[in-house]
Amino acid sequence: MKIIDPLPMYTMWLREMIRFFRMKARLVSSFMMPLLFLAFLGIPLSLLPSGSMPGIPESMNFLDYLAPGILGMTLLFSSMMAGASVLWDKEFGFLKEVLVAPVNRLSIMLGRSLGGMTTSIIQGFMIIGISVFMGVNVSSVSGLLLSIVFMVLICATFIGFGVILATQLGDMEGFMSIISMIQMPIFFASPAFLPMEMMPHWIKSIICLNPFTYGIDGLRGSLVGYSTFPLIHDFVILLVISVVLMILGSYCFEKMEID
Amino acid sequence: MDIVSKEIEDIIEVNKLTKRFNGSLAVDDISFTVKKGEIFGLVGLNGAGKTTTILMLASLLNPDSGSATVCGYDILKEKDDVRRSIGLVFEEQAVDTYLTGKQNLDFTARMYNLPKKVRAKRVADVLNTVGLTDNANVRVKDYSGGMLRRLEIARGMLTYPNLLFLDEPTIGVDVQTRRYLWDYVKRVNKEMGMTVFLATSYIEEADYLCNRVAIMDKGRLVVTGTPEGLKASIGENIIFLKLSKGSEKNFIRLLQGMGYVKRIEERGDLLELSMKEREMGIPDIVRIARENRFIISSIKSHRPSLNDALLHYTGKKIEEE
Structure with a gap:
């Protein structure tokens, strides 16, 4: 059996695109x-x-400090939703149609994740556009390109996490009822809004354990040229976490019951 | 990709298939075969285990015990081959409502790796045969119930599978669409030699379409046969009557003694008689009653329907929609 079926994978991606623009x-x-945060806080x-x-x-x-944080927030929310969209498909029956096709689930999961990633990054670029319009100084074109790497990693991490959460909770209601309880702490326990230096000591250690922190730091380093950690440090940590979460997510999707 | 077909007589072979949900038996030790080219009906009430059976045969649900082959492939060990050989129309909606009808079919065609050249033509062909060409580019959420079912059926047979599973294919559609879909199923069965496995709680549907039916009740297969055979097995003619004078018990005893009657059942204050011969009818019963001083207050007769057979074999009656 092939590990990856390219056409079905591409098809899953295409579907996410069509739905996104619909x-x-x-x-x-x-x-x-994001707009309100930037305008009324930034x-x-x-x-x-x-x-x-x-x-x-x-x-x-x-404002320069905040903009990458808001970009990260947009990616965090849209990626987790993209990961959980598998529950929507289950709810509306479409998942059955996908699973009855002779395609392995890894291809389905990868196609869907790439789709979620693409749509999140498109949104990300729109946020960057809005930020620049509001007066944020993006440091360089190479920095902008480097930020794509971090956007991809943030998306992979939280799509994987979203799939794991969704498959464990099993239905849309369960997911919607706890999603903000999980999303908001991830967002606030990171340097997205305010620098770690302003936080009490005990929160700092939580911030350091939060993968989102390294995503934000990486975005900030590449976009506006200031980061707390070396960028390679951010990159490696996030890469490892995103790979682990994607593998776990695929495993959970593989085991998902159709019922 | 070519659909690999094995030369086999029995396209489905089921051997002691069993599935439990939370301890209760959804499918209880069923065995049957479906021959290549036939329309086979699995008939029973909601909750009888029909959908569970289909999901297991389609390799989407693992049985707790027992085995089955579909198109010659083992449902546990050769899942991809099973999936490649079958089409499946689910009872519930399984299309993406944010895509158009055509996009949905195109999606399915790609998922089955149909080559690009085949894809466009095939999608156009099936859209045409189910009469959705004019609505191909309309988003599915704007489809009516009947259009939705037609799209689902088009999707199920998009790959021209050897075996098509239909789970309650005409639920919630109007009489006209239903008749249209039935004739369509008959046509693909005849012209393309596609074997059809139909699960339905709608007795008339099974009677109209199926070469053979199996009646399922509480997870068990009660009886299998041709619709005609099942009807004949409960008698050639059925008479319901009500007595206004004389005891029912005595009348039953009298009739049993005469050997015309295959089976007598009391249903409330009605007597249901299954006559052995087609010619035996109301005049004969009325004559016998008069000669023996029973008075019949009402009497009616009808040819046994599949509904009567179901009533007989499960002790229930499926409510007609």
Whole structure:
């Protein structure tokens, strides 16, 4: 048996694309929160005198600091939803059609994840566009390209996590009822909003255990040229975690019951 | 990719298949065979175990015990080969409502690795045969119930499988669409030699379509036979009557003594008689009653239907929709 069926995998990806561009209302609403954060938090706080926030260098304004965090947030939310979309398909019966086809589940899972990744990164680029429009200074074109690497890793990590969560919970209601309980702490226990240096000591250790932290740090390092850890450090940690979560996610999907 | 077909007589062979859900038996030790080229019906009430049987045969659900081969492939060990050889129309909706009808079929064609050249033509062909060409580019969420079922059936046979499973294919569609779908199933069976495995709680459907039916009740197969055979097995003519004078017990005894009657059952205050011969009918019964001073207050007769057979073999009656 082949490990990867290219055509079905591509087809799963294509379907995610078609669906993404079909649901324009969802697309527009997904920009609402990032936009509000940047406008009502980023711009006012960037008026504070420089150097007044520990952890942010004097040469940097808060909006520049915040923008990669908001980009990360968008990727986090959309990736987890993409991972969990397997539950939607189960709910609406489409999953059965997919599973009855003579295609191994790894190809299905990979195609679907690549689709989720693509749509998340498209959203990510739109956030970058909005940020630049609001006055964020992207450091360089090479930095912009490097940020794609971190976007891919963040997506892989949280799509994998989303699939694991979805398959363990088994239905949409269960997932929706706990999703914000999981998403929000991941988001807040990271340097997405505020630098670690401003947090109490005990939270710092939690932040260091959160994979999302390294994603944010990597994005920030590549986009606006400031990071807490060396970028290679962020890259390796996130790479390992994303591979592990994708493998676990595939395993969970493989074991998923059709019922 | 070519559909690999093995030369086999029995396209489905089921041997002591059993499946439990939370301890209760959904499918209880069933064995049967389906011959190549026939339309085989699995008939029973909701919850009889029909869908579970289909899911197991389609290799989507593992049985707890027993074995089966589908198109010559083992449902446990050769899942991909089984899946490649069959088409399956699920009882519930299984299409993506955000895609158009055509996109849904194209999706399926790609999932089965149909080559590009075949794909477009095949999709157009099946859309045409189920009469959805005009709505091919409409999103499925705007389809009516009947259009949805037609699309599902088109999807099930897109790969021109050797064996097509239909799980309640005409549930929730109007009379006209139902008749259309039935004739369509008959046609593909005849013209393409496609074997059809139909699960239905709709007795008329099984009667109209099937060469052979198996009646399923509470996870068990009760009886298997041709629709005609099953009807004949409960008598050639069925008479319901009600007495206004004389005891029913005595009347039953009288009739039993005469040897015309195959079977007598009391249903409330009605007597149900199954006559051995087609010619024996109301006039004969009325004559016998009069000669023996029984008075019949109402009487009616009808040819046995598959419904009567089901009633007889399961002790229940499937409510007609």
